[in-house]
Structures are given as C-alpha cells and as structure tokens.
Amino acid sequence: MTDNADISADLKTRVESAIADRTPLAIVAGGTKQFMGRMIQAEDFDVSEHRGVISYEASELVLTARAGTPLSSVEATLAEKGQMLPFEPPYFGHGATLGGTVACGLSGPRRPYAGAVRDFVLGVTLINGKAEVLRFGGEVMKNVAGYDVSRLVTGALGTLGLMLDVSLKVLPVPAEDLTLTFDMDFAEAIQQMNRWAARPIPISGACHDGEQLRLRLSGTAGGVNTAAERLGGERQNGEDFWRDLRELQLRFFDGDDPLWRLSVPPTTPPLALPGRTLVDWGGALRWLKSDADGDSIRSVVSTAGGHATLFKGGDRTGQVFHPLPAKLLDIHRRLKRAFDPDRIFNPGKMYEGV
Amino acid sequence: MQNSETAAVDHGLDRAALAKMLRQILPAEAVLFEEEDLRPYECDGLTAYRKLPLVAVLPDTLEQVRAVMRLCYEKNVPVVARGAGTGLSGGALPLENGVLLSLAKFNRILEVDAVARTARVQPGVRNLAISESVSHLDLYYAPDPSSQIACSIGGNVAENAGGLHCLKYGLTVHNIIELKMVTVEGELIVIGGRGLDSPGYDLLALMTGSEGMLGVIVEVTVKLLPKPECARLTLAAFDDVEKAGAAVGRIIADGIIPAGLEMMDNAAIRATDDFVQAGYPTDAVAILLCELDGTEQEVGDQLQQVRALLDDCGATEVRVARDEDERARFWAGRKAAFPAAGRLSPDYYCMDGTIPRRELPNVLAGMGAMSKEYGLPIMNVFHAGDGNLHPLILYDANVPGEIERVEELGSKILQLCIDAGGTITGEHGVGIEKINQMCVQFKSPELLQFHAVKHAFDEHELLNPGKAVPTLNRCAEFGAMHVHEGKLPFPDIERF
Numbered sequence: 001m002t003d004n005a006d007i008s009a010d011l012k013t014r015v016e017s018a019i020a021d022r023t024p025l026a027i028v029a030g031g032t033k034q035f036m037g038r039m040i041q042a043e044d045f046d047v048s049e050h051r052g053v054i055s056y057e058a059s060e061l062v063l064t065a066r067a068g069t070p071l072s073s074v075e076a077t078l079a080e081k082g083q084m085l086p087f088e089p090p091y092f093g094h095g096a097t098l099g100g101t102v103a104c105g106l107s108g109p110r111r112p113y114a115g116a117v118r119d120f121v122l123g124v125t126l127i128n129g130k131a132e133v134l135r136f137g138g139e140v141m142k143n144v145a146g147y148d149v150s151r152l153v154t155g156a157l158g159t160l161g162l163m164l165d166v167s168l169k170v171l172p173v174p175a176e177d178l179t180l181t182f183d184m185d186f187a188e189a190i191q192q193m194n195r196w197a198a199r200p201i202p203i204s205g206a207c208h209d210g211e212q213l214r215l216r217l218s219g220t221a222g223g224v225n226t227a228a229e230r231l232g233g234e235r236q237n238g239e240d241f242w243r244d245l246r247e248l249q250l251r252f253f254d255g256d257d258p259l260w261r262l263s264v265p266p267t268t269p270p271l272a273l274p275g276r277t278l279v280d281w282g283g284a285l286r287w288l289k290s291d292a293d294g295d296s297i298r299s300v301v302s303t304a305g306g307h308a309t310l311f312k313g314g315d316r317t318g319q320v321f322h323p324l325p326a327k328l329l330d331i332h333r334r335l336k337r338a339f340d341p342d343r344i345f346n347p348g349k350m351y352e353g354v
Numbered sequence: 355m356q357n358s359e360t361a362a363v364d365h366g367l368d369r370a371a372l373a374k375m376l377r378q379i380l381p382a383e384a385v386l387f388e389e390e391d392l393r394p395y396e397c398d399g400l401t402a403y404r405k406l407p408l409v410a411v412l413p414d415t416l417e418q419v420r421a422v423m424r425l426c427y428e429k430n431v432p433v434v435a436r437g438a439g440t441g442l443s444g445g446a447l448p449l450e451n452g453v454l455l456s457l458a459k460f461n462r463i464l465e466v467d468a469v470a471r472t473a474r475v476q477p478g479v480r481n482l483a484i485s486e487s488v489s490h491l492d493l494y495y496a497p498d499p500s501s502q503i504a505c506s507i508g509g510n511v512a513e514n515a516g517g518l519h520c521l522k523y524g525l526t527v528h529n530i531i532e533l534k535m536v537t538v539e540g541e542l543i544v545i546g547g548r549g550l551d552s553p554g555y556d557l558l559a560l561m562t563g564s565e566g567m568l569g570v571i572v573e574v575t576v577k578l579l580p581k582p583e584c585a586r587l588t589l590a591a592f593d594d595v596e597k598a599g600a601a602v603g604r605i606i607a608d609g610i611i612p613a614g615l616e617m618m619d620n621a622a623i624r625a626t627d628d629f630v631q632a633g634y635p636t637d638a639v640a641i642l643l644c645e646l647d648g649t650e651q652e653v654g655d656q657l658q659q660v661r662a663l664l665d666d667c668g669a670t671e672v673r674v675a676r677d678e679d680e681r682a683r684f685w686a687g688r689k690a691a692f693p694a695a696g697r698l699s700p701d702y703y704c705m706d707g708t709i710p711r712r713e714l715p716n717v718l719a720g721m722g723a724m725s726k727e728y729g730l731p732i733m734n735v736f737h738a739g740d741g742n743l744h745p746l747i748l749y750d751a752n753v754p755g756e757i758e759r760v761e762e763l764g765s766k767i768l769q770l771c772i773d774a775g776g777t778i779t780g781e782h783g784v785g786i787e788k789i790n791q792m793c794v795q796f797k798s799p800e801l802l803q804f805h806a807v808k809h810a811f812d813e814h815e816l817l818n819p820g821k822a823v824p825t826l827n828r829c830a831e832f833g834a835m836h837v838h839e840g841k842l843p844f845p846d847i848e849r850f
Binding site: 057058059060061062081082105111112115116118119128130132134135136138139140141142143144145146147148149151152154155156160171172173175191194195197198199200201202219220221222223225226227263264265266267281284285305306307309321322324325327328331332334335337338339350351354 | 467468469470471491492493513514516520521524525527528537541543544545547548549550551552553554555556557559560562563564567568580581582583603604606607608609610611648649650651652654655656708709710711712737739740741742775776777778779780781782783784788792795796797799800803804806807808809810811822823
C-alpha cells in the first residue's frame with residue numbers, strides 16, 4: 001500500500017454501482033471506530049487506500065489530506081513544523097484515519113479550551129449519494145460562501161456522503177505543557193474547574209478521575225510557570241495521563257459495563273446515576289460506566305440540560321444517540337434525503353431513517 | 355447594479371389585504387404599510403440596492419413571530435428577516451411581494467451565567483452590548499466586527515460575522531452554543547445546547563452564516579471568554595508589501611497566534627491618519643498592526659520574539675504602543691478605514707474576498723493593475739492573519755456609468771481571489787451582492803446541493819428567496835457556467 005494515492009475515480013465508480021443496485025455501504029478505513037453508532041446492515045466499503053497529504057503550508061496554518069490518511073502520519077507531518085491538530089483527537093487504535101476522525105467528530109481533552117474538530121474544519125470534498133464529487137468550504141480561514149456543509153458533515157458518521165479529503169486549520173504546538181494535581185472531591189472539582197475557566201489562565205485540560213483534579217496548562221514557558229505558581233497544586237509529568245484519558249485507556253474505563261458519554265453544561269453538579277463517573281472537559285463531559293437502563297440515564301441527563309450517548313458496548317440496535325424532538329428528527333431525515341436520497345451511505349448509523 | 359430576482363411565488367395578496375391579515379395577529383403599530391413608514395427598511399448597509407417590502411412587521415413576542423410565520427406560510431408569502439440592517443451584502447434587501455420581519459424589538463439580554471460563562475440574548479441585542487453587560491465580570495464576547503456598535507447578534511449569526519480578533523478567537527460559529535429558531539411553518543425549535551455539543555448533525559454550524567434562508571433566529575446563547583490579562587500592540591512599517599506579507603507568515607510559522615494581525619496599504623494609511631491622527635508613518639508602503647494578548651508573561655515572551663522577527667523581515671520601523679492611549683489610537687486608525695474612505699470619495703464599494711496569505715503580493719499587484727485600467731482608486735485594509743481582504747473601491751455614484759464599472763471591477767477582483775484559491779466572501783456574506791460570483795466559485799451540482807439543503811428546511815422557498823445561492827438559470831444568464839470539457843453540465847436548461 002502506498003502512502004499517497006488518489007483513488008477517487010474508483011470510489012466514485014463503486015458508489016455509482018451501489019446506487020444502481022441499491023446496495024447500502026458501510027464506510028470503513030482503519031476500522032478503529034466501528035464500535036460507535038448504531039449497528040447497521042450494509043456492505044463494507046473500504047476507503048483506506050485513498051490517502052496522502054495533499055497540501056500543507058505551516059505559515060498558512062492549513063493542511064489538506066485525503067480521508068484515508070493515517071492520523072499518525074498527519075500528526076507527524078505537522079509535528080515536523082512544530083504544529084498540531086488543536087482538538088487533540090483520540091485514535092482508538094493503530095489504524096485511525098483523518099476521515100474517520102472527522103466523520104466521527106471526535107475531540108480530546110483540549111476541546112473546551114481550543115475547540116472541537118468541527119471548529120477547525122475549513123473545507124471538504126464529498127461524494128454525495130448521487131455519486132457527485134462536490135467541494136465545499138476551502139483552504140482559507142474565513143469563508144461564508146454557501147451553507148457550511150463542511151461542518152455539517154463533520155460528526156455526521158458518514159451518513160451524508162463519503163468524504164474524499166478535508167482541509168483543516170492547524171495551530172502551533174505550545175512551547176510548554178505542565179500538569180498540576182489537586183486533592184479535592186468531585187463536586188468541589190467541578191466548581192473549581194469552572195472558576196478557573198473564567199479567569200485568564202492558559203488551561204488546556206481539566207479532569208477529575210474520581211480521585212484527584214488534574215489541570216494541564218499550555219503556553220509559553222513564562223506564562224505556564226507563572227500560572228502554576230499562582231494556582232499551587234502538585235506538579236506532575238502528565239503526558240501519559242492525558243494520552244490515556246484521550247484514548248479511554250485509564251483504569252477507569254476497564255470492565256464490561258457499557259460506557260456512556262454524557263455531554264452536559266459544565267457547571268452541572270454530580271449526577272445521581274448508578275455506576276462510576278469520570279469528569280473531563282472542565283465539567284462539560286462525564287464518562288459513565290454503568291449498566292443502568294438507557295431511558296433512566298437519558299432522563300437524568302436531559303433534566304440537567306445535556307445529552308447521553310451509549311458510546312461503547314450495550315445494545316447497539318436501538319437508540320444509541322440521544323433521541324431528537326420530532327421536528328428536529330424530521331429535519332435530519334430531510335437532510336439525509338437531500339444528500340443521499342437512495343440511502344446508500346451508512347443508513348441508520350446515527351438514527352433510524354438517518 | 356443588477357436587481358434581485360423577485361421571488362417566483364405569486365400569492366395574489368395586495369398590500370392592503372396582507373396588512374389587514376397581519377393586523378389581526380399583531381398590534382396595529384407593529385404593522386407598517388405606508389410608503390413613508392416602509393422607507394427605512396428599503397435597504398441594509400449595501401445601499402446601492404433598494405426595494406420597498408409589501409409590508410414590514412415589528413413583532414415583540416415569540417408568539418407574534420410564530421403567528422407571522424404561520425400566516426405567511428399558509429398564504430405563500432415570502433419573508434425577509436432583518437436585524438440592525440448593517441449587513442454589507444444586501445442579505446436583508448426586502449422583496450416587493452414579501453414581508454419584512456424586523457427583530458429590532460427583541461433587544462433584551464435574558465440571562466448571564468457568570469459561572470458557566472454564557473449569555474442568553476435576544477437577536478436584536480447589539481454585539482457590543484453583550485461585552486459591555488458582562489464587563490464587570492471580567493468576561494467578554496469575542497467576535498468584534500467593525501460595526502459592533504450597531505450590528506445585532508441575530509445578524510451576526512446569520513452572516514457568521516468575524517472581526518479583528520478571529521484568527522485567535524474564531525468567528526461567530528465558534529462562539530455560540532445554542533439557538534432558538536422559528537421554522538418557516540412557525541414552529542419553535544432549539545438547536546445546539548448548553549453543553550459543548552449536541553446530538554445529531556451540527557445544525558448550529560449549518561444555521562450560522564445561512565443568511566436567513568433556513569429559519570428565523572429568535573434567541574442566541576453565546577460563549578463568554580475571560581478578558582485577557584494584558585494586550586500589547588506593535589506597529590511595523592514596511593517599504594514593500596511583499597516584505598510585510600512575508601513578516602505575517604514568519605510570525606505565524608514561528609508559533610505565535612496574535613490576537614489581531616492587520617495590514618493597511620499606503621492609501622489606507624494616509625486616509626485614516628488624516629482622519630483620526632493615528633500617528634501612522636504616512637510614508638510607509640504598508641503597515642502591520644500585531645496585537646498579542648494573554649498573561650503578562652506570555653505577552654512579554656512573545657513580544658520579544660515578534661520584534662526580532664519584524665526586524666529580520668526588513669521592517670523600516672517597529673513601535674510598540676507605550677500605553678493604553680497609544681494602543682487605542684493605533685487601533686482607531688484601522689477601525690476608521692471605512693469612514694476615512696467615505697471622506698476621500700463620495701462613494702466607496704467594499705469587497706470581502708479571502709485568499710491564502712501567500713498569494714497576497716500577486717493579488718495586490720493584480721488589483722493595482724485593474725485599478726489603473728478602470729481609473730478607479732482602491733485602498734486596501736486586510737485582516738492579514740486570516741487572509742481576508744477588504745479592498746475599498748472609491749467612486750462617485752453621480753457620474754453616469756461609474757457604478758456599473760465599479761461592479762465590473764469588483765467582479766474581476768473576486769475572480770482574482772477565486773483564481774488564487776480563495777473565496778468571494780470571508781465574512782460579509784453573499785446576499786444579493788455576490789450572487790453571480792457564486793456561479794464562478796461553485797459548480798452546478800454544488801449549487802443544487804445547496805438548494806437541496808434549503809428545501810430540507812424550506813420546501814416552498816419562502817425564507818429570503820433569491821439570496822445567497824443562485825439558481826442555475828441565473829448562472830446561465832450570468833454566463834459564468836462552468837464549462838467542463840466543452841460541455842455544459844445541464845444542456846437542457848433554458849439560457850437567454
């Protein structure tokens with residue numbers, strides 16, 4: 001397999017024949033995120049050979065790469081110029097690709113402070129469900145020509161079309177990272193993380209793992225060290241911790257209970273739910289290991305103003321994502337129809353009928 | 355200048371009949387139909403395009419907005435929503451057979467959550483009013499379009515407004531978390547949420563910058579950021595545009611993301627200095643304004659680095675603003691660029707193309723040549739950090755034929771931006787102004803995909819029809835249809 005190949009013509013042909021014989025396709029590349037979303041009946045459509053960085057200029061802060069490009073090679077390319085993907089994407093395995101990362105809308109611990117993957121997507125080339133190759137957005141930071149389709153397909157789990165390539169805004173790697181730990185309980189930690197976020201402190205991660213609050217600072221050496229002196233706490237080498245948190249490989253994530261991802265307002269106090277909880281994103285993300293039934297989890301999270309996803313494990317044939325109000329679900333189905341009228345791409349992966 | 359297409363729908367209602375129906379669901383004073391009352395709504399910030407709406411309405415409750423939409427949906431009447439009317443692309447240009455829906459009365463800040471760092475506001479709240487209302491908490495709302503004193507947050511969402519600080523802090527799309535929207539049928543829906551994401555498709559992003567084509571925004575929850583501890587502004591002068599452009603690239607490649615990074619050409623330097631006495635070096639070919647913000651230590655570290663880079667890139671002069679007064683004065687010049695153009699010339703036309711920064715010298719040279727060819731002066735202000743150009747073409751609308759030539763020149767400048775790998779609009783929107791250029795930037799299947807997105811929300815094309823996305827017929831008329839291998843993609847549609 002080569003590091004650089006444009007097989008878009010073959011991919012288009014495959015989509016044309018799928019439309020002709022009405023074969024639904026399940027888009028796959030590295031296969032590291034197949035556990036996500038709903039289980040669907042469709043033929044595997046391997047797009048991993050469509051790969052390679054198409055353009056990258058550090059002084060423009062923009063990288064364009066084919067969707068099958070391994071995430072590791074994107075990050076290595078950026079690292080050579082002292083830059084990074086600011087949303088700190090998880091890999092969930094060796095073969096992770098850029099396309100899968102964008103399609104799944106996955107962002108790591110830096111997300112509340114730097115932004116999510118959708119915040120950095122500038123443009124995409126897409127094969128829609130009519131086998132048309134379409135380009136939206138571009139390689140510039142500001143672009144309001146036409147609807148923001150690039151961000152619409154980010155996190156759409158491949159249900160609106162096959163992404164061929166993506167243009168992303170990238171950022172410099174901060175000169176210095178520093179991790180502080182604080183002994184405090186859950187409820188106090190949530191309040192503390194919110195108080196810090198309201199002050200001009202160079203935070204790049206804030207988590208409570210059930211035992212301690214961990215805070216990561218990133219920036220210039222002077223900025224980070226001064227902030228650390230003011231905040232106190234205990235300095236630690238946090239690199240392994242933040243990587244294991246990003247990859248969901250901390251010991252917290254062990255065990256057979258389903259893993260729920262709860263996205264809530266950051267100030268939400270600890271939720272009364274059975275199971276174990278870990279807080280990330282400065283309070284806005286709660287990971288829950290629990291075998292409680294989905295409806296009761298969703299109900300508690302809804303009341304708190306958030307939404308719950310059955311992230312890993314459990315029953316993947318029913319509702320995996322938080323149910324949508326009727327009118328919103330209707331808009332989702334209409335959008336699906338607008339991009340993929342024959343329901344070729346990942347049908348039902350997100351919601352039934354979507 | 356070309357007129358907007360009157361929406362194709364024929365609802366058969368005249369002004370009196372429609373006004374009568376609207377007065378049954380709104381207080382009498384909220385329904386305007388006399389010509390003198392409609393006049394203030396005939397245009398937005400793009401004054402070259404003017405039209406009177408059939409009726410203008412000014413509801414002040416959510417229920418009233420829903421009732422207006424329900425009525426218009428039932429009667430097949432098109433609706434154009436309007437905020438403060440400061441838009442620069444004619445997005446709020448009324449339709450002769452439509453209702454102009456003003457959200458000006460929705461001007462209340464509903465809730466500020468200092469701990470969660472959010473503000474829930476009505477769409478008519480002015481951009482700057484948000485930051486002012488939370489200043490005592492040491493928080494602010496980051497996007498700061500130049501019109502921030504007057505423009506409203508609903509319009510900011512509709513256009514995905516940017517500003518001077520978006521390289522570091524992002525556009526509107528990066529700084530809002532939840533919208534309440536009334537659909538074309540009059541239903542109220544919530545998009546986004548109070549957390550950092552929401553289930554399903556990213557409709558929050560889709561709505562942002564959708565120019566009133568998909569729904570009517572009736573409430574916006576914005577993110578608030580902590581005010582930076584300190585901000586320092588550096589002014590650097592150059593004797594060559596290419597050197598100034600190279601300096602921008604060097605600063606960024608060196609790992610610094612300035613809070614603001616602006617460039618002005620000599621015409622802009624002289625015009626603004628004359629106007630507000632900013633203290634700019636008026637003999638410079640170009641100046642850069644580079645603002646660093648953060649903690650004292652961060653800014654101190656980076657300031658040294660930036661000074662050294664600017665010297666190395668051949669700056670003829672580097673000045674760090676000594677104090678807040680001087681910093682405000684340096685910014686005042688940049689912020690006064692548009693009014694300064696207005697002093698130099700009876701009229702000016704502001705462009706909004708965005709290009710990859712490395713193309714700056716070529717694009718500026720191309721514009722210079724076109725300016726000579728057309729005999730129309732251009733002054734340039736430039737959000738250098740993110741590649742967003744605002745060339746201002748100076749002209750006199752009273753000279754017969756001049757407005758047509760300005761439009762032709764503008765169209766060529768946008769073509770230049772597209773050829774350089776850029777876009778026709780960075781932050782002002784397509785509206786009616788750049789609708790023909792959309793035919794150049796996008797191929798027919800892409801335009802059809804946009805229409806399909808609109809139809810998912812608005813099947814009968816009642817929301818701001820005729821704006822933002824051209825019909826294929828219009829593109830064929832404009833004569834800019836992309837010809838692929840000698841074949842037009844839709845040989846069977848009418849062309850005239």
